[in-house]
Amino acid sequence: MRQRLGQHFLRDPRIAGEIVAALPPDPGRVIEIGPGQGALTRPLLDRYATVRVIELDRRLASGLAGRLSRPAGLEVIQGDAVDFDLDRLASQGPWLVAGNLPYSVATPIVRRLMVRLDLFKTLVVMVQLEVAERMVARAEAPARGLLSLEVEAHSRAEVLFEVPPDAFAPVPEVTSAVLRFTLIEPPEGIERVLRLASAAFSMRRKTMANGLAPLAGREVVQGWMSTADVDPGRRPQDLQLADWLRLAAAAPVGLS
Template identity: 40%
Template sequence: MNDRHVHKKRFGQHFLHDANVLARIVQAVAPKPGERVVEIGPGDGALTLPLLRALGRLTVIELDRDLIPRLHAAAQGVGELEIVNADVLSVDLRRLADGAPLRVVGNLPYNISSPILFHCIEQLDAIHDMHFMLQKEVVERMAAAPGSKVYGRLSVMLQLACRVEPLIEVPPAAFRPPPKVDSAVVRLLPRAPHERHDANPAMVERVVKAAFGQRRKTLSNALYGLLTPEQISRAGVDPRARAEQLAPAAFVELARIAGLPDNPTP
């Protein structure tokens, strides 16, 4: 099929075509035959085909049904390509893993990149690693340290679950059509079981969301109704501090205190 695909804004489609960038991504992923790999948003297959050549078998998740015949045609003679025509947010990655360590890659639609990241984090027990192309600003937020202006909810939740490694910066010209922002490739390595916290995940999420929901306020004000200043102090945190000053582990301690049976707050 030589006719060019019409890019659909509602899907956030920006297809990577720069051969040098593609080669660097494949080198970073370093796929090996027999590995269980899932690509999110294969688009026109620019990254799909080199991955498929290296692996022999690949699963892709693509929402745009118009791209499916193109992908099947491109994969002929290259390897076994399984295409899941679905919204990735509805896909059970554990089922796709089928008991094997799952490697996830993809050029994520920038308009829903954060929900996709959280969807993967929720199924982290099935994932070996992740390599994603994202808006550069999002990657900076993911990797930000406490005290940074871009350090926030995304930084804390991802860093509690994974090691975040920015890898490659990618200019708009590497895509068709070019996005209005710079992009970057990031590697996410799930933390080993002994590195993960054992606090209630829902409470951690609640505390982090509340703390950054009013980030200009002190924690005693931002967490009002969830934790008292005395309870914040019990967690080893200054109630006068602001959310962006706290390391991810501090939010875990706040969540532990918030979840204690003697905590009178709702």
């Protein structure tokens, strides 16, 4: 991976094999994000009929097919997964997704992909361990935040295993982790939930009543919390997704 992007090349074939093994067999096509020198691409090609890769680095993208002896089934796209047209990237889908994501852009990439259930089925990706913990944090966990809520609403996510720094070159200063996201249909009203949660998590040290009071006034918020059966003394990171859904459904007109 390119260091300027927080990216380090995977060099441990055992880790690559475990990532591939964590993917389901169907559909028989996978998109790899950031193939780099092809350490993960090789085992993906051994298992799947079609492997479509997207690589930002022009030199790496142009040389990948030759490095892998120009295998049938490999499609190389030179582009940036952060803003590339997903309908074009995942044409003829749905697709599986695998990748050793650059640390600096892992979160925006996951956020883009997990809301496109029409294009993607399962993601198995490697990110920085600290980011992985934030992504899967449940209610009352210290790492719980808006990202955790988004992930919970759009997927069944789990950390599969940690990856030590010496599995990469150059060696990063942090531990990584591999996650699997099985995408699901989000609950109705999730857009309202995320708007409210964004406001609340921006003041995560405050109680829900104090954090949301600027939106409607403390008295209105207290009644709103009561209607939604949400304790106004709790903090946003303490709430379950079900609590947020009730809160959004009971929100005063104009606030959701």
